[in-house]
Amino acid sequence: MSVVGANYSYWITIVLMVGGMYILIARGNLLKKLLGLAVLQSSVYLLYIAPGKLIGGTAPIIAEGYAVYSNPLPHVLILTAIVVGVATLALGLAIVVRIREAYGSIEEEEILARDRADDDEAR
Amino acid sequence: MKDDLILRVVSKLTMPFMLLFALYVQFHGDFGPGGGFQAGVIAAAAIVFYGITFGLAAAQRLVPEIVVERLLAAGVLLYAGVGLAGILLGGNYLDYFVLGADTVAGQHRGIFWVEAGVGLTVAGVMLKLFYMFASRGRDAGDA
Amino acid sequence: MAATVVALALQRNLFGAVVLFSIYSFLMATVLVALDAVDVAMTEAAVGAGVSTVLLLGALYLVGGMEAKPLVRPLLPLVLSIAVGAVLAYGMQGLPGFSDPQAPIHVHVAARYLAEAPRETGVPNVVTAVLASYRGYDTLGETVVVFTAGAGVIALLRRRKRK
Structure with missing residues (x-):
């Protein structure tokens, strides 16, 4: 019981990570895959931030009257990771938009079927 | 959404405050939560909000695309330039200690300009992304 | 969540x-x-x-x-995801407990950042200090990544606008 109680944040991280991974693998829709990837990514944010917290501590902005601060290093890493995450998400979306324009679909199965048909024609 | 009176009025009322808040976040980032990344995103969000309410063309009149493109390159160059300034003043690359009268002032100045560079780049990229996706849709709709 | x-x-x-x-x-x-x-x-x-x-x-x-509705029930991905979850749960047992002050993350550079950053940089927000100063190269890299992603999107979506 204490294992579950003390490491609650890890359990949430695992659930989010597995959920994101499931969406990423199981869904054929490319936009949905990107959403799954984003969920997977944000589970990593939690994995980094949660260990940095100290109970009774405060945000790492030095001020009079506080002695305990949470760890600033993961905050820095994740801060940049979030912004880079959205930039790469946009890049992925741009590729999806181009795929849609080229194939008329963003379903993996249909795209593969069209590719196979094209290959057969070429032969 | 151009004809919705409430949206027009509210967006006109709130936009200056959003931009002001972006500046606050940018320059107060040394003392409170905030910094270049957040400020850039908030500034871009204000313009995006304007663009959603009044249409893409209005937003592009307000902040022309050419300005946005210059902006996002200028941010990276500013950041790299701060590093080069460190070398020119006799230190290492991205060494802020030599930028000011004493080391603390130099650090402060270096952090300020670096954050400004980050803010410019992020704002430019986010706004440019919005313009690209939105204009793509408009062209496809016209065709 | x-x-x-x-x-x-x-x-x-x-x-x-x-x-x-x-x-x-x-x-x-x-x-x-x-x-x-x-x-x-x-x-x-x-x-x-x-x-x-x-x-x-x-x-x-x-x-x-x-x-579109998937053609087959996605059973294999489900099994795979649960297996990965189980491995993660197993690995989690070795991690330090929540809010443990002696965890490795709190005993290396972080303590120094918290103690020295306000004095060395004059910036009370340690996150900003570490972001822009101690890890300046890191952040320069991240900024370039954001810039590159923006350039990539421009390259991918620009063509139709030109006509």
Whole structure:
């Protein structure tokens, strides 16, 4: 019981990570895959931030009257990771938009079927 | 959404405050939560909000695309330039200690300009992304 | 938050999925506030719930609405995901407990940053100090990545505008 109680944040991280991974693998829709990837990514944010917290501590902005601060290093890493995450998400979306324009679909199965048909024609 | 009176009025009322808040976040980032990344995103969000309410063309009149493109390159160059300034003043690359009268002032100045560079780049990229996706849709709709 | 992810997995309407993702980002931001990561929470709220929702909706408008029903039940991915989850849960047993002051993360450079950053840089917000000064190269790299991603999107989506 204490294992579950003390490491609650890890359990949430695992659930989010597995959920994101499931969406990423199981869904054929490319936009949905990107959403799954984003969920997977944000589970990593939690994995980094949660260990940095100290109970009774405060945000790492030095001020009079506080002695305990949470760890600033993961905050820095994740801060940049979030912004880079959205930039790469946009890049992925741009590729999806181009795929849609080229194939008329963003379903993996249909795209593969069209590719196979094209290959057969070429032969 | 151009004809919705409430949206027009509210967006006109709130936009200056959003931009002001972006500046606050940018320059107060040394003392409170905030910094270049957040400020850039908030500034871009204000313009995006304007663009959603009044249409893409209005937003592009307000902040022309050419300005946005210059902006996002200028941010990276500013950041790299701060590093080069460190070398020119006799230190290492991205060494802020030599930028000011004493080391603390130099650090402060270096952090300020670096954050400004980050803010410019992020704002430019986010706004440019919005313009690209939105204009793509408009062209496809016209065709 | 976990419930939102489950709903996201089940939602077949892509517009609904985007809205759920936005809700998820906002919940994540509140969790980050609770974990004392105010800078990160601010970024997550602005980026995750704000800008990425706008971008997703913009892309959604271009690619259109519904997700096709999968042809086979996705049993293999489910089994695989659960297996990975089990491995992660096993690995988690070796990690230090929540809010343990003796955990490795708290005993290396972080203590020095907290003790020295205000004196060395004159900036009370340690996150800003570490971001821009101690890890300046890192942040320069991240800025270049953001720039490159923007340039990539411009390159991918520009062509039609020219005519």
